[in-house]
Amino acid sequence: MTMTDDLVRKRDYSLTGPSSQRALEIGLASAEWYHSDVPRRVMKELMQRRDGPAIRDTALWIGLLLATGAGGMWFWGTWAAVPFFLVYGVLYGSACDSRWHECGHGTAFRTQWMNDAVYQLASFMVMRNPVSWRWSHVRHHTDTLIVGRDPEIAFMHPTAVLPGLLHFVGVLDIWHWMRTLLRNAAGIVGPDERSYIPDSEVPKAILAARIHIAVYAGALAAAVGMGSILPLMLIGGPRIYGTWHMFMTGLIQHGGMAEDVVDHRLNSRTVLMNPVSRWIYWNMNYHVEHHMFPMVPYHALPRLHALIRHDLPAACPSILAAFAEMIPAVLRQRREPGYYIRRELPPTARPYREEFHQSVPERASMR
Amino acid sequence: MTQWIAACDVEDIDPEDVLRFDHGTRSFAIYRDPAGAFFATDGRCTHEAVHLADGLVMGDQIECPKHNGRFNYKTGAALRAPVCVNLTTYRVRVSGAVVEIEIG
Numbered sequence: 148m149t150m151t152d153d154l155v156r157k158r159d160y161s162l163t164g165p166s167s168q169r170a171l172e173i174g175l176a177s178a179e180w181y182h183s184d185v186p187r188r189v190m191k192e193l194m195q196r197r198d199g200p201a202i203r204d205t206a207l208w209i210g211l212l213l214a215t216g217a218g219g220m221w222f223w224g225t226w227a228a229v230p231f232f233l234v235y236g237v238l239y240g241s242a243c244d245s246r247w248h249e250c251g252h253g254t255a256f257r258t259q260w261m262n263d264a265v266y267q268l269a270s271f272m273v274m275r276n277p278v279s280w281r282w283s284h285v286r287h288h289t290d291t292l293i294v295g296r297d298p299e300i301a302f303m304h305p306t307a308v309l310p311g312l313l314h315f316v317g318v319l320d321i322w323h324w325m326r327t328l329l330r331n332a333a334g335i336v337g338p339d340e341r342s343y344i345p346d347s348e349v350p351k352a353i354l355a356a357r358i359h360i361a362v363y364a365g366a367l368a369a370a371v372g373m374g375s376i377l378p379l380m381l382i383g384g385p386r387i388y389g390t391w392h393m394f395m396t397g398l399i400q401h402g403g404m405a406e407d408v409v410d411h412r413l414n415s416r417t418v419l420m421n422p423v424s425r426w427i428y429w430n431m432n433y434h435v436e437h438h439m440f441p442m443v444p445y446h447a448l449p450r451l452h453a454l455i456r457h458d459l460p461a462a463c464p465s466i467l468a469a470f471a472e473m474i475p476a477v478l479r480q481r482r483e484p485g486y487y488i489r490r491e492l493p494p495t496a497r498p499y500r501e502e503f504h505q506s507v508p509e510r511a512s513m514r
Numbered sequence: 515m516t517q518w519i520a521a522c523d524v525e526d527i528d529p530e531d532v533l534r535f536d537h538g539t540r541s542f543a544i545y546r547d548p549a550g551a552f553f554a555t556d557g558r559c560t561h562e563a564v565h566l567a568d569g570l571v572m573g574d575q576i577e578c579p580k581h582n583g584r585f586n587y588k589t590g591a592a593l594r595a596p597v598c599v600n601l602t603t604y605r606v607r608v609s610g611a612v613v614e615i616e617i618g
Contacts, residue, residue: 442582
């Protein structure tokens with residue numbers, strides 16, 4: 148057995164281990180990725196920043212959070228509070244992820260301080276360190292689903308089903324990220340984090356974690372003092388009871404798709420979905436398009452999709468269809484690490500660059 | 515030893531835009547600011563070597579098309595994370611209808 152064969156079977160996902168070294172050696176790290184042709188003039192238009200759409204959406208988001216939060220408090224102790232918290236939970240525990248994401252890219256608003264302000268708020272809500280996760284996501288875009296490089300791979304091979312299900316109630320996620328925040332607040336930044344956070348940013352990551360932990364401690368103290376879980380229903384709790392939409396949309400971004408390829412058409416999935424989910428998700432359902440051209444703002448992604456869909460696999464027609472495609476593949480990945488969904492390209496598309504798929508021998512033999 | 519080399523025609527770049535120019539094994543980015551003046555920098559981002567010519571020019575700034583890092587293309591200064599290292603800039607002159615850059 149060669150060292151490469153061994154690495155494929157073991158699927159070492161750490162960012163400092165042999166898979167990382169291998170990705171660097173064979174050119175998978177920081178590689179040049181495939182992108183569809185878009186005329187320069189059109190791409191410039193698509194990348195233009197505007198404040199209007201994000202101000203409108205953020206005002207609506209904050210307004211709905213305040214209204215539903217107030218309703219939940221007003222009716223607290225009665226069944227009438229339930230619908231308020233159902234909506235509040237999703238607005239807090241799911242919509243925070245897309246706001247964190249888009250503002251982190253600096254594409255939501257034209258005015259930078261607005262991106263930064265919403266980014267900080269949403270980072271707190273989603274329980275992510277605003278400093279380290281900015282760098283984590285940078286790496287995710289540099290090395291999407293490259294084993295040993297991407298810190299944001301949701302389904303690691305061999306896949307585990309139970310953690311995937313528990314994501315929908317946020318339990319594992321909160322446990323993981325709260326531990327990370329506590330560790331960072333204690334001044335500890337692990338080797339994986341240090342592999343993508345520059346040394347100069349580490350003190351900022353520690354400070355941010357301490358601020359987040361202080362607010363959560365305040366909410367917990369308020370709950371104990373009041374003898375009620377109401378403060379935690381408003382702060383922190385929505386990451387459990389309202390996070391289902393975030394994972395419903397997030398897991399299908401890359402679930403079941405190919406690792407170690409440099410073509411987003413093979414490792415990402417575009418899914419058509421209803422307008423409410425698209426608003427909560429800020430159009431990240433156009434995920435192939437987003438990864439190919441990450442500086443195109445969320446409000447321009449539908450237009451980008453229309454421009455390049457001739458070069459992409461057909462979009463999944465619904466969330467349900469995406470799960471129907473993903474679940475069998477993820478289940479198969481439990482016993483066949485390296486298996487992936489190879490989506491067919493339309494005749495109008497440029498073909499996949501096969502030479503990039505030869506680096507994983509098990510995968511090559513599956514085609 | 516430095517030399518002036520022709521990079522592109524004046525008309526090849528719109529105001530507030532950028533063009534990629536490869537010379538040998540090197541890659542450069544040629545900019546035209548909103549007032550029409552020309553500038554040049556290394557063509558690849560100092561963060562992850564992405565071609566800057568695919569990015570967006572906003573006033574005096576160029577934004578990396580992959581990670582939102584920004585530089586002042588007139589000075590090369592790194593302005594926004596994740597870029598931390600400044601870009602190398604090059605002198606530019608316009609000779610007739612041709613934009614030339616001075617490289618070493």
